[in-house]
Amino acid sequence: MLKIDHLSKRYGETMAVDDLDFEVTPGVVTGFLGPNGSGKSTTMRVIIGLDRPTHGRATINGKTYDEFKAPLREVGALLDAKALDPSRSARNHLRALATANRIPIKRVDEVLEFVGVASVAHKKVGGFSLGMSQRLGIASALLGDPGILLFDEPVNGLDPEGIRWIRDFFRSLAKEGRTVFVSSHLMSEMAVSADQIIVIGRGKFITSGTVAELTANATGTVYVRCADATRLGEVLGALEGVCEPANEQGLNVSGLSSDQVGEAALSAGIAIYELTPQRASLEDVFMSLTADSLEYGHHDAGVAP
Amino acid sequence: MSDSPTLVDTTRSEMLKFRTVRATFIGLATLVVLTIGLAVLITIVIRTNWNQRSLADKLAFDPVATSLAGIFFAQFAVGVMGARFITAEYASGAIRTTLTAVPRRVHLVLAKAIVLLVTFFVVSEAVVFAAFITGQSIYRSGHLPSVSLADSTVLRAVIMAGIYLTLLTLIGFGLGLILRTTSVTISVYVTILLIIPIIVNFLPSSWQDHITKYLPSNLGESMLSQTPSVRSFAWGTAALLLAIYCAVIVAVGAVTLVRRDA
Known part of the structure; x- marks a missing residue:
């Protein structure tokens, strides 16, 4: 069980993580969703003891990361696949990690084989592509056969085949009863790979739930095509519906149900x-939830400063 | 868990990391070439020019110090290697992977310090003994005054030369822990060994007498000297002081590592 307990982290003036408080349960893939700069990586860095929290704490089965003598056997993390000494071979890199945590060396070859890096195990990691480094990172996360796995933006740098592989892989890890916590800024990715989603923005908790729960609460729009779009727009406007022309005859209506639109048109x-009726996608939900919390607003294109 | 890793495992892991990068062997080769190579070069030059020397120069001749003159250059090689053992990890970001495996940061500092201490003590002693023996045989071949390791003060001076290099490796490492980047660490290291002695030279001589003998480079000279002067420390005091500097710098480095985010 991974528990984030009123966690805050301040860097100078910036509140990177602001009173996050949630639990990540085993047996399912939990997505950690938020725009870039929303505090996902910071939260993960605190979990594995790289950064010290300003307030609160993150615990793994009741202990903070630095209380473990062999942490790789409790938590496997892939935060930055390129955080390796480029001049050391993949195998020696894993051997050093295994030695420090008293993990048998034969496990090194097992995980190298599993992620498909065995053939280049003796090559220097400096020459690895991002995709290969990601695979090596996954190998090091699995090294200690941990019950909790953290992945920060794992699909970055993977080809479509690799992305599919990693989704199935997360599912199988969760099915084995492990806690799988995966961050992403791509809602489309989370929609297909996560069972449970935690949404944050500007370091603050926004919402959590299953994909179905998150989209259910959001009001969708209604597309209507009719004989006189202009007049229908006026009628619906009087009912406090917001209409946007979709095409010559069509309108996208928000704020009203399809029943209300149909009845208004009849009368x-x-x-x-x-x-x-158009159901809101997770993407729409995410956009509306995080609209206020984007680190950088979008400016009109073409205006050079 | 009964099979919990200990400091021994952390040290083995760090030793494995130390010997699985080529930079280690390039660095150690530099140490060997500088110390032994310069011993050969300097002693041959002295042998060649011996007859041009004045009597006073001949009497002041120190066969031990001249054969070990290479350590003046080797001290920069070992400092850089000690520093890089930690700063290279910051440069690549590998420090984050390291700390994920070893979150007990004081353990990590101890393990790295043990690896450096053991490796550089063995290599430095081997190298200074080789330099000394080579130098003396070159002097003997030219019928110059030479000394032997049977003389206990000579033996002590040679051993101290190796200890000096070992301690300076750890000073480089400690500075690296505090400063994190290779370039800044090397700048500070060179400043301490080369620039500060020059600055002290410009101070009034009454001040110099009090300051100079505390400088690491002067402590090194005192450790190697067979005839202590009134203006410097005896070899034992000098070695102890340098060891204390070293321990303080590494300890400050450990505290820095523990306190700061990685």
Whole structure:
């Protein structure tokens, strides 16, 4: 059980993580979603003891990371795949980690084989592509056969085949009863790979739940195509619906249900050709949830400073 | 857990890291070439020019110090190697992986210090003995005054030369822990060994007498000297003082590592 307990981390003036408080349960893949700069990496760095929290703490089965003598047997983490000495071979890199945690050396060859890096195990890691480094990072995370696994933006640098492989891999780790905590700034990725999602923005907790729960609460839009879009727009506007023209005959209506739109059109005597409720995607939910908390706003393109 | 890793495991891991990068062997080769190579070069030059020397020069001739003159240059090689053992990890980001495996940071400092202490003590002693023996045989071949290791003060001076290099390796390492970047660490290290003695030279001589003998480079000279002067420490005091500097710098480095985010 991974527990984030009223955790805050300040870097100078910046509050990178602001009173995060949640638990990550074993047996499912938990996504950690937030825009870039929202504090995901900082939270992970605190979990594995690289950074000291300003307030609160992160515990693994009740202990902080630095209380473990052989932490790699408790937690496997892949935070920065390129954080390696480039002049050492992949195998020697893992051997050093294994030795420090009293993990049998034969396990090194097992994990190298598993992630498909065995053939280049004797090559210097400085020459590895990002994808290969990611695989080596996964190997080092698995080295101690830990019950808790943390991955920070793991799909970066992977090809489509690798992305699919890693999704299946997360699922199988979770199925074995492990805690799998995966961060991403891509909601589309989380929608397919995570069972449970925790959303943060600007270091603060925003919401959590399953993909279905997160999208259910969000109001979707209604697409309507009719004989007189302009007049229907006026009618719906009076009912406090917000209409955006979708095409010559069509409108995207938000704030009203499809039933309300249909009834309004009937009473106004406007023929309807098409009426479709549009479910909010996780992406829409994410955008609306984090709109206020983006670290950098989007500026109009083409305006050079 | 009964099979919990100990400091021994951390040290073995660090030793494995130390010997699995080529930079280690390039650095150690530099140490060998500088110390022994310069011993050969300097002693041959002295042998060649011996007859041009004045009597006073001949009487002041120190066969031990001249054969070990290479350590003046070797001290920079060992300092850089000691520093890089930690700063290279910061440069690549590997320190984060290291601390993930060994979150007990004081343990990590101890393990790295043990690796450096053992390796550089063995290599430095081997190298200074080789330099000394080579130098003396070159002097003997030219019928110059030479000394032997049977003389206990000579033996002591040669052993101290190896200890001096070992301690300076650890000073480089400690500075690296505090400063984190290779370039800054080397600048500070060179400043301590080369620049500060020059600055002290410009101070009033009454001040110099009090300051100079405490400088690491002067402590080194005192450790090697067979005839202590009133203006410097005896060899034992000098060695102890340098060891204390070394321990303090590494301890400050350990505290820095523990306190700061990686």
